[in-house]
Amino acid sequence: MARISAAERRRDFINAAVDVIAIYGIDGATTRRIAEHAQANLAMLHYCYDSKEDLFADVYKFVAGRFSDVVKDSDPHTTLADTAGQLLRGVMQCYLESANFTAATLELISWARRQHEDRGIAVYDEAIETVRDALRGAASEQPVDRETIDQIAYIIGTLSDGFALSWLTYGDRSAAMAQMDVVASVLESWLAARLGSAPVTV
Structure with missing residues (x-):
């Protein structure tokens, strides 16, 4: 049997942690449950991670990375409106692909707020800033002011x-897939109204 590397094991534990957090919440996401879900023994988990906090730090990075991937997968050669639509659909698709990822993401952010920690805020801030960067790149062909970029990023996050x-x-x-079209149309309508009167940068 091929030996599994520590890096592969860490990925297994991160994926398992996402599932366990989604099912049991943060408080119920014990290292034992995570190890069992990853089909590994507890000693292996503690070999890969010094503490539960270290594992959760990687889970936060994983969540932030998923949102970054959405931006990377968007077409950089489109208009600002098209880019915004791609980003919104990409994030919604990311959620739709895994209910566990969705539940774990919301739980991680809520838990961080309850603990007065900034990790949840940092994940959200990083996701929004990544969206802003993509929008700024698209706006190079259709320059708009910073406030408009911020508003578009905020609306994408909110929707x-x-x-x-x-x-x-x-x-x-099936209902969620239909709702994606409705949500996207809300953004399209707002963009059509907003960009028609958006101040141009100078």
Whole structure:
């Protein structure tokens, strides 16, 4: 049997932690449960991670990385409006692909706020800033002011978060796919109105 590297094991534990957090919440996400879900023994988990906090730090990085991947997968050669639409659909698709990822993401951010820690805020801030960067790149062909970029990023975050909550609450994939079109149309309508009067940068 091929030996599994420590890096591969860490990935297994991160994925398992996401699932366990989604099912049991942060407080119920014990290292024993995570190890069992990863089909590994507890000693291996403690070999890869000095503490539960170290593992959770990697889980936060994983969540932030998923949002960064959405931006990387967007087409950089489109208009600002098209880029915004791609980003919104990409984030919603990311949520739709895994209810556990959705539940764990919301739980991690809420838990961090309850603990007065900034990790949850940092993940959210990093995701929004990544979206801003992509929008700024698209705006090079259609320059708009910073406030408009911030507003578009905020709306993408707000609409995708609302979609995530609805998807997580009802768990109806076919309904969620139809709702993606509705949510995207809300952004499109706002963009059509806003960009038509957006101040141009000088």
